[in-house]
Amino acid sequence: MKMKKNRIQKIQQSLTLWYQKNSLDLPWRKTDDPYRVWVSEVMLQQTRIETVIPYYNRFMVKFPDAGKLAGSDIQQVLKLWEGLGYYARARNMHKAAQIICEKFQGRLPDTREELRRLPGIGGYISAAIASISFHIPAAVVDGNVKRVLARLFMDATPINDTGEKNHFETYAVKLLDHEQPGDFNQAMMELGQRICKPGNPVCSDCPVQEFCMVFQADQVGNYPVRVDRKSVPLKKMNYAIVFHGEKCLLLRRPAEGLLGGMWEFPGYEQQRQTTQPEKQLADMIRRITGIRISVKEKIGTAGHAYTHFKVTATVYLCFYKSGEICLNGPAEHQWILPEEIHHYPCHKLIHKIFPMLHGLANQEE
Ligand code: SF4
DSSP states (O other), X not given: OOOOHHHHHHHHHHHHHHHHHHOOOOGGGGXXXXXXXXXXXXXXXXXXXXXXXXXXXXXXXXXXXXXXHHTSOHHHHHHHHTTSOOTHHHHHHHHHHHHHHHHHTTSOOSSHHHHHTSTTOOHHHHHHHHHHHHOOOOOOOXXXXXXXXXXXTTOOSOTTOGGGTTHHHHHHHHHXXXXXXXXXXXXXXXXXXXXXXXXXXXXXXXXXXXXXXXXXXXXXXXOSOOOOOOOOXXXXXXXXXXXXXXXXXXXXXXXXXXXXXXXXXXXEEOOSOOSOHHHHHHHHHHHHHSOEEEEEEEEEEEEXXXXXXXXXXXXXXXXXXXXXXXXXXXXXXXXXXXXXXXXSOBOHHHHHHGGXXXXXXXXXX
């Protein structure tokens, strides 16, 4: 694609000026400390700014630098991350902080190549840290930036087509302001978040309106183009709240993989229909934990939508009958009082089950 130098310069100037006058007052904008930029960018992936702010502030109080993060227990990190989702982000940050302390004396490396070698840091985050903290001309490209570029240049390449991953990067690289790469990148991101929004862009407030090809052609509603995604699969989970006296059983997932390291009630994904769900549940819990249980009754259902699938969960009240815990799959178990559950990092679906715990202890088997 061809871009006239003059037009590029005008877009850069308009955008950077707008950002310098109108950018949001966000806690991670008060510094160019690479550690703080890193934490904020990791948290902001797939997550809204308003959601991130309190998490970021709490994280900085507890882990103000890479050394503190590296020296902490991963369970503390996951507890602070609880509710933000995509827990691999927290586990990767913890691992990366340890490498930063071992190899770089606790300071994030100042080249994009070295940044990209750290766990969880890919093209986008390395470009953000490099440009904002080290003023290296590296262009950031996320969903917001792609949308702005598709509209600005009236490009009908689908922005969610993974086969066209580098297509919009070419625009972003050409458009990047090499004098102020950090401000320019943040301006592009903020323009996408606040003005050039997915459904209803506020073109009347847009600093680059006069250069925007879809606006000039009255085609705003038709861009960006997306490929249809298949409908997301639905998983059915069954969970057992197993009481042994006043305490109930909680299991920790293995450190790696989906929701790694998070705590949950014993459960399993139902792969086949059954006419005896209670028997299937008791059999599965025995296979996972080694103990025998009795299933008293179904006490509720909960649902949650993840990025690539949805889950509906059926929750049963159960009682311990016999046997020793012998885990097959989970990494750890605890018998806890229901009110202690808030001390453990749990994923969102389990949080939706929490209210069902009220009044369950001391029930008759
Ligand atoms: S004019 Fe409208 S569509 Fe074009 S970049 Fe600005 S907000 Fe987006």
